[in-house]
Amino acid sequence: MPRVSLLGLLVGTQLVLQTGAQTWCGKYYKPGESIVTPGGNFPLPAVSTDPLLAFRCAPAIRPYLAEDVSSPATVLIDSPVVYYQIANAVPISLPTGPCALTNDGMLNVTVSLDDRVLANGVVPLNATAFELSISLDGITPQMTPYGLTCEASYSATNGVTTGSDTTQSFSATTCCKSVAIDMSWMEWQYM
Numbered sequence: 001m002p003r004v005s006l007l008g009l010l011v012g013t014q015l016v017l018q019t020g021a022q023t024w025c026g027k028y029y030k031p032g033e034s035i036v037t038p039g040g041n042f043p044l045p046a047v048s049t050d051p052l053l054a055f056r057c058a059p060a061i062r063p064y065l066a067e068d069v070s071s072p073a074t075v076l077i078d079s080p081v082v083y084y085q086i087a088n089a090v091p092i093s094l095p096t097g098p099c100a101l102t103n104d105g106m107l108n109v110t111v112s113l114d115d116r117v118l119a120n121g122v123v124p125l126n127a128t129a130f131e132l133s134i135s136l137d138g139i140t141p142q143m144t145p146y147g148l149t150c151e152a153s154y155s156a157t158n159g160v161t162t163g164s165d166t167t168q169s170f171s172a173t174t175c176c177k178s179v180a181i182d183m184s185w186m187e188w189q190y191m
Helices: 002-020
Strands: 022-024 027-029 047-053 056-059 073-078 081-084 106-113 116-124 130-134 147-154 168-175 179-182 187-190
Touching: 056 147, 056 168, 073 106, 073 116, 073 147, 106 130, 116 130
Parallel strands: none
Antiparallel strands: 022 027, 047 081, 056 073, 073 130, 106 116, 106 147, 147 168, 179 187
């Protein structure tokens, strides 16, 4: 009988101690510690009053192997229109008028490798990971990565006007020798 009472006393004491301790997300903290606000520690990029296009492209899989030549391969295209001055974002003249909010237009994108066109396609503005199919046929496998060039042209559609009636051009490259992280905006940049 004394053993059962001692065990009951130990279990009861443990339960009281656990319920009296401060916990946060299931972790115990010492009473009297100062509270740290969970606010962000990264500065936001500067705001832009004009729209900016952050045009980017990257191969969907890295690396491709020699046996992948007959497999479908893709290049991923990002075309977000942002109002923050983030890396490689450049001004874009968007349509104005009654259809401006519903019809932003499209980008005509060309993906090439050493002046050899691998893909052409139409990519909507504000697309993320839009896939353009490419063929690996005729590309010699190598240990160092190839650098792709992605070029885009944009002009307003359906009769709406932009600030300028000329076609706007944008470009991006992939050269995956090194990948840097811009910690101020938490995005991948391919250099």
